[in-house]
Amino acid sequence: MNNLWSAILIMAIFASCNTNEENNVESESKLTNTNEETINNTSEQNYVSIDNDEALMATALLAAPEANRANCKVIGYNMAGEFVTYREGTNEFIVLTDDPKKSGFNAACYHKSLEPFMARGRELKSEGKSGAEIFDIREEEVKSGKLSMGEPGATLHIYYGDSERYDPKTTQVENAIYRYVVYLPFATSESTGLPEAPIASNHPWIMNPGTHRAHIMISPINNSKKK
Structure with missing residues (x-):
């Protein structure tokens, strides 16, 4: 029984780590896209x-x-x-x-x-x-x-x-x-x-x-x- 609970706990921790990494990647991706849009918009605004x-x-x-x-x-x-x-x-x-x-x-x-x-x-x-x-x-x-x-x-x-x-x-x-x-x-x-x-x-x-x-x-x- 102790082995079963240990296995369940390890799986829960692993799943949590994966979720956090996915969230971090998604956040970085959104930040990168936002920065690129800002740069593009700034460049676009420089032209008159x-x-x-x-x-x-x-x-x-x-x-x-x-x-x-x-x-x-x-x-x-x-x-x-x-x-x-x-x-x-x-x-x-x-x-x-x-x-x-x-x-x-x-x-x-x-x-x-x-x-x-x-x-x-x-x-x-x-x-x-x-x-x-x-x-x-x-x-x-x-x-x-x-x-x-x-x-x-x-x-x-x-x-x-x-x-x-x-x-x-x-x-x-x-x-x-x-x-x-x-x-x-x-x-x-x-x-x-x-x-x-x-x-x-x-x-x-x-x-x-x-x-x-x-x-x-x-x-x-x-x-x-x-x-």
């Missing part, structure tokens, strides 16, 4: 709309190399829809802000020698010319020597994404990524050794070969993109 000129300028500068941002010239549309110079610069870069009237986010930074080419494109676009018309007009003007394409190898940095929100503390735009364009007017696959289509998503290739707008496309893999 790009809805003022200061935010437009701050986010546009992210397109420039970090070491050069302090001295870039900044131009682009303001919230009133006017194309303005936000500030003058002293280095080789010009930064172009996102157009707040368009969906998504698209800021750019380019070598100052490309400004005649870029400015001519904006001018023709304001006249209502289509993309194909702008291409043909600039092609003819570059060939005739009327329009400069800048220094060979001049680079355009593009910082873009679908979101129009940013974190004002870091000025990072939600899920934005980079792409680089290196202009080599009239270059071809034969003259550069580059393919005319990417071999993989992050491999360089030549676009618009043989034209004034021939350029090397480089799209880095975005390992930091949040899902």
